[in-house]
Each structure stands twice: as C-alpha cells, then as structure tokens.
Amino acid sequence: MKIPMTEYLRIDLETEKWECRVCDHVIAPADGNYKEGLLVHNRDPREIHPPIIDPDKYRFTFSPDPEWVRILEFCCPGCGTQVETEYAIPGHPPLWDMQVDVAALKAQWAARGPAALPDAGPVVMPERGHSH
Amino acid sequence: MNEMSTRAKTPTLEEMNLIKKFLDDTTLFLGPDPEIMQNHDLMPRTEIEDDAIGKVSDAHTVAKIRDRIQSGCDEGYEMVEQMGAAPGAKWGDVITGVYSASGDLAIASAGGVLIFSALVHHPIKFIIKNWMNEPTVGVKDGDGFIHNDSRYGNVHNTDQSMIIPIFHKGKLVCWVASTVHEGENGAIEPGGMPSMAESPSDEGLKMSPFKVVENYQIKRDILTFLQNSVREPKLQYEDMKVKLFACLRIKQRIEETLNSDGPEALMATLRLTMENVRAEVKRRISEWPDMTVRSYIIQDSTLRENCVVKINCKLTKTGDRLIFDFRGSSPEFTNRATNTIVAGLKGMLAQVFLCYVWPDLPRGQAAFAPIEVITDPHSIVNCSYDAPNSQSLMSIFTGFTAGQHAVAKFLYSCPEKFTRVHAPTFNMINTFIWGGVSQHGETLGNLCADLNGMGAGATASRDGEHALAPIFATMADIGEQELNEEEVPFLQLVSKKMTRDAIAPGKYRGGQGYTMMVATKDSEQWGFMTTAQGAKIPPLQGLFGGYACGTYPLSKVKDVDVYDVLMNEPERFRHSIEEIMNEQPFEDADYSTHHMGMGFEISKRGELFMISQGAGAGYGDLLERDPENIIKDIEEGLISPEVAARLYKVVFDAATLAIDFDATEAARAKERQARIKRSVPYAEFVKGWNTPKPPAHLQYFGCWGDDVGTLYMGAPDITRRGDQPRPNYMMHPKDVRIAELEARLEAAGAMGDEKK
Numbered sequence: 001m002k003i004p005m006t007e008y009l010r011i012d013l014e015t016e017k018w019e020c021r022v023c024d025h026v027i028a029p030a031d032g033n034y035k036e037g038l039l040v041h042n043r044d045p046r047e048i049h050p051p052i053i054d055p056d057k058y059r060f061t062f063s064p065d066p067e068w069v070r071i072l073e074f075c076c077p078g079c080g081t082q083v084e085t086e087y088a089i090p091g092h093p094p095l096w097d098m099q100v101d102v103a104a105l106k107a108q109w110a111a112r113g114p115a116a117l118p119d120a121g122p123v124v125m126p127e128r129g130h131s132h
Numbered sequence: 133m134n135e136m137s138t139r140a141k142t143p144t145l146e147e148m149n150l151i152k153k154f155l156d157d158t159t160l161f162l163g164p165d166p167e168i169m170q171n172h173d174l175m176p177r178t179e180i181e182d183d184a185i186g187k188v189s190d191a192h193t194v195a196k197i198r199d200r201i202q203s204g205c206d207e208g209y210e211m212v213e214q215m216g217a218a219p220g221a222k223w224g225d226v227i228t229g230v231y232s233a234s235g236d237l238a239i240a241s242a243g244g245v246l247i248f249s250a251l252v253h254h255p256i257k258f259i260i261k262n263w264m265n266e267p268t269v270g271v272k273d274g275d276g277f278i279h280n281d282s283r284y285g286n287v288h289n290t291d292q293s294m295i296i297p298i299f300h301k302g303k304l305v306c307w308v309a310s311t312v313h314e315g316e317n318g319a320i321e322p323g324g325m326p327s328m329a330e331s332p333s334d335e336g337l338k339m340s341p342f343k344v345v346e347n348y349q350i351k352r353d354i355l356t357f358l359q360n361s362v363r364e365p366k367l368q369y370e371d372m373k374v375k376l377f378a379c380l381r382i383k384q385r386i387e388e389t390l391n392s393d394g395p396e397a398l399m400a401t402l403r404l405t406m407e408n409v410r411a412e413v414k415r416r417i418s419e420w421p422d423m424t425v426r427s428y429i430i431q432d433s434t435l436r437e438n439c440v441v442k443i444n445c446k447l448t449k450t451g452d453r454l455i456f457d458f459r460g461s462s463p464e465f466t467n468r469a470t471n472t473i474v475a476g477l478k479g480m481l482a483q484v485f486l487c488y489v490w491p492d493l494p495r496g497q498a499a500f501a502p503i504e505v506i507t508d509p510h511s512i513v514n515c516s517y518d519a520p521n522s523q524s525l526m527s528i529f530t531g532f533t534a535g536q537h538a539v540a541k542f543l544y545s546c547p548e549k550f551t552r553v554h555a556p557t558f559n560m561i562n563t564f565i566w567g568g569v570s571q572h573g574e575t576l577g578n579l580c581a582d583l584n585g586m587g588a589g590a591t592a593s594r595d596g597e598h599a600l601a602p603i604f605a606t607m608a609d610i611g612e613q614e615l616n617e618e619e620v621p622f623l624q625l626v627s628k629k630m631t632r633d634a635i636a637p638g639k640y641r642g643g644q645g646y647t648m649m650v651a652t653k654d655s656e657q658w659g660f661m662t663t664a665q666g667a668k669i670p671p672l673q674g675l676f677g678g679y680a681c682g683t684y685p686l687s688k689v690k691d692v693d694v695y696d697v698l699m700n701e702p703e704r705f706r707h708s709i710e711e712i713m714n715e716q717p718f719e720d721a722d723y724s725t726h727h728m729g730m731g732f733e734i735s736k737r738g739e740l741f742m743i744s745q746g747a748g749a750g751y752g753d754l755l756e757r758d759p760e761n762i763i764k765d766i767e768e769g770l771i772s773p774e775v776a777a778r779l780y781k782v783v784f785d786a787a788t789l790a791i792d793f794d795a796t797e798a799a800r801a802k803e804r805q806a807r808i809k810r811s812v813p814y815a816e817f818v819k820g821w822n823t824p825k826p827p828a829h830l831q832y833f834g835c836w837g838d839d840v841g842t843l844y845m846g847a848p849d850i851t852r853r854g855d856q857p858r859p860n861y862m863m864h865p866k867d868v869r870i871a872e873l874e875a876r877l878e879a880a881g882a883m884g885d886e887k888k
Contacts (some may be wrong), residue, residue, distance in 0.1 A: 005421075005545050005677035007592065007639075007752050038813030042821065049670075049682030050775055052633050053713040053725070061683030062634055062744075065668040068432065068440065068830060071679070075811055080804030082677040082753040084373035087430070089440060089672055089830070091823030093837040094814075095426045098541055103452075104422035116547040 001114050003105065005098065008083045013106050025078030033096040035074055038083060043071040097128055164517060168257045169265045172478045173501045174406055175234035181403040184396035189404065197389055197401040197741065201230050201239050204385030209241035209380035212310055217370040220313035222876050223581040223611030225512025228378055231256055231307040237497035238402035245605040246486055247479040248311035250497055252293050254475060255341040256307050273299040273588055276345025276376055283517055287476045288524050289335055290317050290324030294375035300395045306402060308382045310375040315578035318362040319522060319808045321732040322567025322577025327435035327663055328731050329520040330467040337361050345376060363577045409498035416490065418452040419548050425538040429530040432669040434468040434522055435729030437865045441512065442834025443527065447533035449542060455504040456481060456535060459839030460856050462833035464515040466859045471515035472524035474507055480528040480604065484535045488605040508855030523663060529559040531672055532603055537673050555589035555642065555675035557603050558746035560664040562684055564650055567732065568658035571621040581611030581746060587643035589748035590678060596643030596748035598630060604685040611762040621655035624648055625694065626707050631744040635774050638678025638750025639757050644743025647709055651694050652735045661737050662686050662743060664728035678750030686724045686743050687713055692721035693738030702844060754780055759791045768793055
C-alpha cells in the first residue's frame with residue numbers, strides 16, 4: 001500500500017521508501033528525511049516576490065531582504081516537481097519537517113485497509129501537471 | 133554543638149496547617165496564579181456535576197439545551213456588536229460565552245473572536261479561588277467583575293471582559309462573560325496596543341479581576357476611576373454597560389432553561405458538552421499519522437527595530453496525544469512588548485483547530501483541552517510577569533502560523549477530514565492604529581477594521597480568498613470605513629484595492645491583501661501607528677511547494693497636502709503605492725519607506741501613510757497552476773503580465789491575453805529541467821549552506837538548527853540555556869542611531885573637543 005503524505009510525496013509501506021507521486025522516483029528511506037533524496041536550490045527571494053517599488057530609491061520594496069532570508073526550493077530529481085519550499089535564515093540547517101513513525105503508519109493502515117486511502121491526492125501525469 | 137541541636141525539627145501536621153494558614157492570611161499580593169495560568173485543561177468533574185449527569189444525560193435533552201444556550205450567546209453577541217461603542221465591537225471583535233460553575237468555557241457565541249472567550253476561564257478561576265470566600269469581596273447574585281490584564285488571562289489588555297455569576301435558588305450554577313476589543317486603555321501610546329511599552333507599567337490599565345457591578349448596577353466610583361485612566365472615558369462607560377446588558381440577556385436565557393428543565397439539566401449539558409468534545413478531539417487526533425513535524429516562523433522585528441526572532445515549533449503526535457513543543461523560540465524581550473504569556477499562545481493554537489481544522493465542533497475550551505504545549509520559561513511565547521506583552525499578537529500570530537503549517541502536514545494523509553488541507557493564512561494586523569483629538573473635539577484612540585482583512589491561505593483544491601478574515605475570528609467583519617470616518621479626522625483615500633504583485637504563488641495561490649492609504653484632515657492633533665511583522669522577512673511558510681507571501685512595508689509621503697492636490701490638480705493623484713512611490717507625482721514631497729513597527733506619529737493634514745494587507749500562503753508547485761487562472765489574475769489586477777509570465781511560465785499574447793497552451797507546456801517542461809540543472813543534491817547543498825551559528829550580520833534570537841537548548845540573544849556569542857532565563861534588553865533605537873552617527877563623526881575627526 002502506498003500512502004499519499006503530501007501533494008507530491010507518498011510512502012510505500014512495503015519498501016518503506018518515500019516516493020514522488022508525479023514520476024514514481026524513489027526518494028529516500030521512509031524513516032528518514034525525504035529532503036535528503038531531493039535537489040535543492042538557494043533562491044533569491046526577490047525573484048519570486050518582485051519589488052513593487054523601486055529598489056534604487058527605497059529600503060523597503062515589498063521584496064524580502066536577500067541578506068535576511070532565502071527560499072530553499074526542493075525538487076524531485078526525476079521530474080523537477082517542486083515538492084517543498086522553506087523560507088530560511090541564511091545558513092540555518094534545513095528542517096527535517098516530516099519524521100514519520102513508519103511502524104505505526106504500517107499498523108494504522110493495516111487496520112484501515114486500502115479502501116480508506118484519502119481522496120485529496122492528485123491524479124498524476126509526468127508531463128502535464130495534474131488536477132483533482 | 134551536637135548533631136541534635138542543628139537538625140531542624142520536622143513540623144507536625146498541626147504545625148504545617150498553622151504555617152499554611154499563616155501564609156494564606158498574610159499574602160501580600162494576589163498576583164497571577166501559575167496553577168491557574170499554566171493549565172488549559174478542563175477542571176475535574178465535580179460531585180454536583182456528577183449528580184446532575186446521573187439525572188440528565190439524554191443526548192436529545194442535552195442537544196436541545198445546548199442549542200438554547202448557544203442561541204442565547206449569539207443573542208448577546210449581536211447586542212454587543214450592535215450597541216458597542218468600540219470600533220472593534222462594530223466589526224465583531226467581540227464574544228460571549230457560558231462557563232461552568234468551575235469556570236471552564238462550555239459554549240461560546242458562533243460569531244466573534246473565540247480566543248477572547250477561550251481565555252476568560254483564567255480570570256473566572258481566579259475569582260473562584262480568591263474572591264468567592266474572601267469576606268471583603270465575595271460573589272453574589274447581581275455581581276459583575278471586570279478584567280483586562282492578560283497576565284491573569286486573555287490576550288492583551290486592550291480586551292476588557294465583564295463576568296457575572298449565575299445563581300439558581302442561592303447556588304452558583306454557571307458564569308457568563310462578554311469580551312470586547314475596546315482599544316483605548318490609557319497606555320503610553322493611544323489605541324491600547326503600545327509598541328513603545330518597555331515594561332508593564334507603560335501598558336496602561338492593568339485590571340486584575342475585580343468587582344465593578346453590584347445588584348446589577350455599575351459602581352460609579354470605580355467606573356469614574358476607570359474612565360479617568362483612559363483616553364476615551366465615554367467609550368469606557370458605554371461598553372461596560374453594553375457588556376453587562378449582554379450578559380444579563382444571556383442570563384435571562386439561562387434562567388428560562390433553569391425554569392423549564394432545572395439546574396441539573398443545565399449543568400449536565402455544560403459538562404457533557406465539554407467532555408464529549410474533549411473525547412472527540414482525542415479520537416480525531418488518533419486518526420492522524422504518528423509523526424513529528426517541524427516548522428519555524430520568523431518575526432523580523434520587535435516593532436522598535438528589525439531583527440530576527442524565531443518561533444520554533446515541533447509538533448509530535450503519538451497515539452491520541454498531540455504535543456506542541458515551542459522550545460527553542462526566542463528568549464523574552466525584557467523591554468519590548470512582543471512577548472506573550474503562554475495562555476495567549478494556547479488560545480491562538482485553539483483557533484487553528486476550531487476555526488480551520490474542526491470548525492464543526494462546538495466552540496469552547498474543550499477542543500484544545502487535551503492538547504499539550506511545551507515552552508521554555510521566560511521565552512517570547514511564555515513570558516514572565518515583569519515582561520511587557522501589549523504586542524503579544526506578534527508572537528501568538530506567528531505561533532499560530534507555525535502550528536497551522538505543521539498541522540497541515542498531518543492532515544494530508546488522513547482519510548477523515550473536516551476541512552481542506554490549508555496553507556497558512558496571512559497572520560499580521562496590517563492596519564492603522566490611530567489617536568488624538570477628532571474633528572468633533574473628542575479624544576480618541578483606536579484602530580481601523582482592516583486588520584480583519586487578512587488574505588486566506590490556498591487549499592488543496594482552490595486559491596485562497598482575498599482579504600477574507602482575521603486568523604483569530606473567521607466569522608468577523610471588516611466593517612464600514614465610511615461609518616468610521618464620520619467619527620475620525622482622516623480619510624482612507626484608497627481602500628480595498630488589491631495590491632498588485634504582492635503575491636504568494638503556487639498551484640493554488642494565496643488570497644491577496646489590499647492597499648490602504650490614509651491622510652489626516654480636520655485635526656491638528658491626530659496620528660497613526662502600525663504594528664506588524666514582515667517588512668524584511670515573510671511571516672509565513674508556503675505549503676507543499678507553494679510560496680509564502682512577500683513582504684509589506686510602510687510608505688510615507690510627507691511635505692504634501694494631498695487634499696490640496698485633489699482639490700486643485702486631481703490628475704496628479706495616483707491610486708496605488710506602486711505609482712505614487714515610483715512616479716513621485718507630488719513635487720517637493722518627501723517619499724520614504726519603513727518597517728511596519730511605526731510608533732505613534734503625529735501626522736499633518738494631507739500627508740500620506742500607505743500600507744497593504746498581506747497574502748495567505750500558496751499551495752503546491754506553481755508550474756501546475758491552471759494557465760486560465762493566471763490570466764484571470766492578470767485581468768483582475770492581482771499580478772502584472774510580466775511577473776505572471778516569468779514566474780508561472782505561461783505563454784500568452786500580450787495584447788489579447790490569449791493562452792498558447794502548447795508553448796506553455798513546453799516552457800514549463802523546460803523550467804522543470806532547468807530546476808534539476810540549477811539545483812544540487814541535498815548532501816552537497818548542506819555542506820556549503822549550513823553554518824554552526826547564526827550569521828553575525830543579523831541580530832538573531834532563538835535556537836539555531838537542532839540545538840533547541842541554546843538560545844541566541846542577538847549575537848553569535850551571546851546565548852542562554854533554554855531553561856535558564858536571563859534578561860534580554862534592547863537598546864533604544866535612537867541610541868543605536870546616535871552611536872552609529874557619533875562613530876562616523878569620530879572617524880571623520882568631527883567630534884571636536886567634546887568631553888566624555
């Protein structure tokens with residue numbers, strides 16, 4: 001049984017691995033940090049949140065200060081889907097954000113059975129995004 | 133000296149009782165009681181409640197009575213909203229509730245600010261513990277108690293509560309309370325939420341719970357003292373009356389129930405409602421995956437200066453236990469007002485569940501009762517008695533968001549959901565607090581309703597809604613600014629216009645916030661302040677690949693009278709911050725930008741103060757956003773075509789906005805490959821990225837990385853242990869600036885012969 005844990009990640013209870021829900025790439029052991037199996041980009045926040053007022057004239061521009069915060073973008077090495085972002089203080093170690101008790105997850109789903117799998121997950125297509 | 137003579141004698145039980153009586157009789161000050169203030173769980177079931185449940189526990193009877201009490205609370209809420217004088221009352225910053233005889237909130241009104249009500253159990257328990265049997269006070273039929281000091285309960289001392297006991301045939305059966313965000317409270321700055329407060333003594337009225345009503349009449353001597361302590365004496369009187377009469381209306385509804393069904397039915401209903409909700413919450417939690425989720429949210433200021441203040445959150449679910457661990461969050465600031473008492477934090481976390489996760493549950497204290505919270509002592513989320521906390525919203529809101537962000541990661545895999553998985557909603561009160569003398573000669577101090585217009589976070593299936601609701605009251609209103617303008621000497625020249633490109637992108641984008649431009653008119657004694665985080669670092673995190681919002685500064689235009697401009701050269705006026713600041717259409721005016729912690733500042737006629745409400749966070753990979761929704765955003769003025777094309781990789785005709793779907797798909801496929809190319813494997817990345825300490829160029833407060841036991845205090849070499857409090861003073865920002873300028877003068881040899 002494969003349990004959708006986030007919009008783009010699932011855990012295969014048999015292999016005990018994190019997997020990409022878009023391209024099926026096997027990412028990392030399920031009891032570890034899934035981010036260790038992803039690629040990371042250190043994004044200047046001004047590229048995502050553009051200055052609305054002129055940065056040559058003003059100190060505050062509606063853009064985050066790149067000396068104060070960066071956006072860590074985590075993507076799947078198989079398909080390039082952006083799995084997670086983390087607004088981080090420069091140098092702050094990325095968070096192990098989802099530390100799963102895999103044995104408990106297996107027991108929980110063994111009791112529930114596959115019919116209870118959540119319907120909130122996407123229909124996935126490798127090439128064309130997806131929708132519900 | 134032999135051993136016998138040095139050993140202390142063990143006191144007997146009789147002596148111990150004597151010592152206890154001595155200490156009880158000679159208590160010099162009844163300060164906030166940690167036994168009350170640290171506990172958010174329900175009080176144990178009493179024998180009277182047990183007997184009542186033994187007599188009445190039929191689910192239909194309980195449901196009928198609960199609905200009647202709920203209707204009574206809603207009626208009281210409507211009364212306060214319709215009659216209250218405080219601006220906050222008019223847009224729903226109000227609540228009413230019914231509490232058990234032991235003081236637990238059993239049922240709250242459907243509308244309004246639940247956190248107020250959820251935290252009034254503390255002062256009621258204080259009254260029960262200290263005044264009930266105190267011969268100089270006592271609790272009798274017809275009494276009413278007032279309270280506003282958050283150290284004894286509630287959020288901040290701008291919120292005032294009226295609390296009345298309900299008796300039946302001489303026996304206390306429950307309590308009723310009504311709370312309003314009153315605004316003015318006599319603090320160092322007008323409006324009730326002073327950022328300049330450096331100690332609790334700067335924060336104005338600090339009312340521990342005391343009796344202000346006897347025989348259903350407000351005691352005029354005490355009322356006069358309270359009026360004499362604030363800037364709005366008429367408001368103080370009017371709203372005390374309004375809250376009292378709302379409580380009396382709810383009392384009337386309760387008495388109808390007492391007469392028709394008896395006191396046992398009422399008490400059983402209140403108790404069973406709470407116990408059933410508590411049990412249901414534990415059941416729902418048990419459906420979540422066993423997991424630990426970590427998140428952190430940054431406050432980028434103390435409202436006096438920019439710095440980096442961490443709110444650290446580790447949320448662990450095991451079986452039916454859920455534990456919020458906020459250890460590692462910033463130390464408390466000894467002389468800054470952004471601290472919160474831990475009860476305030478718990479109240480906001482309760483909002484996560486009652487407003488966003490399980491809104492189907494009866495609104496009361498029980499929904500958060502079984503959830504555990506851990507904090508460091510004397511931290512920004514669990515501050516000491518001596519720390520100012522008038523701006524506690526800064527910490528309880530970022531704490532809320534850390535919790536909301538973490539909870540979403542538990543919910544995705546749950547088969548049983550009660551709401552959609554939800555990215556964080558915007559969390560700051562981007563609005564104007566105002567004060568001074570009005571065009572009618574009245575001294576006023578309060579705030580605009582725009583704080584209630586926070587942009588909603590995106591969900592798993594749709595975009596966030598714009599300017600929807602405050603995170604502390606999903607059923608509140610934004611109010612009519614035009615009505616407010618009849619009473620205050622300023623106009624919102626631009627209002628409710630979405631701020632273009634202030635976005636939170638994602639597969640589903642966050643709901644956006646709107647621009648506010650204000651300018652004083654018809655008073656020479658009027659000013660504004662702003663109190664929000666997020667001019668340098670967004671106060672949110674995105675969800676599942678979505679982005680947070682951007683940042684939101686304060687812009688000012690001085691040396692201009694825009695009313696003259698509007699009268700004489702209206703074509704010069706612009707309707708967006710972007711145009712006014714970039715085009716600088718007013719000649720000889722002074723244009724400047726600032727962080728959102730502007731202390732109270734007197735404004736001249738026609739000077740512009742401009743801010744924007746913020747966007748909720750985005751959800752999912754932005755390359756999956758439906759191109760048609762992107763074009764809709766462009767058409768609605770939410771995003772500029774250039775930014776949309778660059779970020780979302782959507783290809784469209786610049787003139788017609790017609791989408792080229794194939795080109796868009798190709799551009800997105802190319803971008804996915806570009807992502808893979810520019811990114812590096814995690815292990816390699818952290819080698820170059822991770823540092824053992826916070827950067828030296830930032831004043832950083834809180835833990836760094838996994839070491840939650842060490843809290844940094846503004847510099848990489850100044851720390852404290854999480855469990856060992858130390859003072860944490862900040863210099864006056866003007867002293868900092870003076871020191872900088874003096875250093876430059878000294879370096880330039882321009883200090884002259886000034887003696888030191």
